[in-house]
Amino acid sequence: MLPYAAYLRVYEPLSAFPPEDRVRWARYAESKDRPRRARALEAEHAESVRRLLAIPPLPAPERESQDAYLRRIGDTLYVCPWQVRLRSWLAFAAFRKSTPAELADRLVPRAIAEQTADDFDRFKRTERSLRVHIRTSRWYIPTPWFIPFDSAERWLVLGSERTPQGWDPGTPTTTAPPRNMLYVTSMAQARRRVARALAIIRRHVGRVSALTEVEEVGRWLEEFHPHSLVELDYGGLVHLMDDQTLERDLSVAELAAALASLDNGQEELAYAMYRRVILRWRAIRALESAN
Numbered sequence: 001m002l003p004y005a006a007y008l009r010v011y012e013p014l015s016a017f018p019p020e021d022r023v024r025w026a027r028y029a030e031s032k033d034r035p036r037r038a039r040a041l042e043a044e045h046a047e048s049v050r051r052l053l054a055i056p057p058l059p060a061p062e063r064e065s066q067d068a069y070l071r072r073i074g075d076t077l078y079v080c081p082w083q084v085r086l087r088s089w090l091a092f093a094a095f096r097k098s099t100p101a102e103l104a105d106r107l108v109p110r111a112i113a114e115q116t117a118d119d120f121d122r123f124k125r126t127e128r129s130l131r132v133h134i135r136t137s138r139w140y141i142p143t144p145w146f147i148p149f150d151s152a153e154r155w156l157v158l159g160s161e162r163t164p165q166g167w168d169p170g171t172p173t174t175t176a177p178p179r180n181m182l183y184v185t186s187m188a189q190a191r192r193r194v195a196r197a198l199a200i201i202r203r204h205v206g207r208v209s210a211l212t213e214v215e216e217v218g219r220w221l222e223e224f225h226p227h228s229l230v231e232l233d234y235g236g237l238v239h240l241m242d243d244q245t246l247e248r249d250l251s252v253a254e255l256a257a258a259l260a261s262l263d264n265g266q267e268e269l270a271y272a273m274y275r276r277v278i279l280r281w282r283a284i285r286a287l288e289s290a291n
Contacts (some may be wrong), residue, residue: 059112140282155182
């Protein structure tokens with residue numbers, strides 16, 4: 001069972017990477033041993049579980065991952081590095097800030113925690129950027145993550161016996177895709193939609209928090225190559241929803257309708273659309289504390 005988490009990913013074109021990385025990722029794409037897209041999330045999760053079940057646990061791997069998610073459109077290869085070590089460091093730093101020291105020490109021995117922090121500090125002294133290609137959200141999808149996408153960009157797989165919505169029958173495959181829901185768009189479209197949403201929120205919404213959350217997504221997208229791809233993957237959250245619930249999840253379309261209605265002065269319709277999104281994900285997030 002995959003973790004109940006969703007992922008926002010950026011795939012950069014191979015040309016965006018330094019020369020040595022271009023060679024490495026091109027070879028990786030041709031490798032028969034790399035995790036295939038349909039099972040890559042499972043492989044990434046399995047590696048994390050092995051580290052956390054070790055004695056003592058390892059909050060971050062000793063070396064950076066050499067794996068990546070790949071997409072190919074025409075002759076262009078797009079790469080989204082896993083960056084497991086960097087993401088683990090960032091997650092562990094956030095964990096230590098948000099968890100009482102006594103509880104944190106029980107979960108991860110203090111000596112291991114301090115060594116992990118020291119390793120991260122050394123890394124930060126040698127690297128100019130802590131940019132990650134993958135963002136993770138557990139138990140729910142933050143509302144701003146829906147903004148970069150359009151409802152027509154949904155790719156929904158409900159089971160191996162059914163034809164995935166958005167699936168190109170001409171695409172070669174050797175295995176049935178797992179149950180999943182994705183949205184994929186170009187970076188240009190993603191930035192344009194975020195910019196439009198920000199303009200509407202500035203004009204009509206007084207809450208600073210709403211503006212800040214969308215701005216943060218926009219700033220993150222600006223860190224990448226303009227010809228990248230952006231992907232929203234429901235990941236393990238699909239296991240919290242049955243097929244009917246997934247089919248009816250129109251969060252992207254509803255949020256877009258809310259913003260358009262707000263800009264057109266239809267405040268009641270905007271509120272109704274926005275409320276549908278909020279209540280849907282509030283109910284799913286509540287499952288975190290269910291027993």
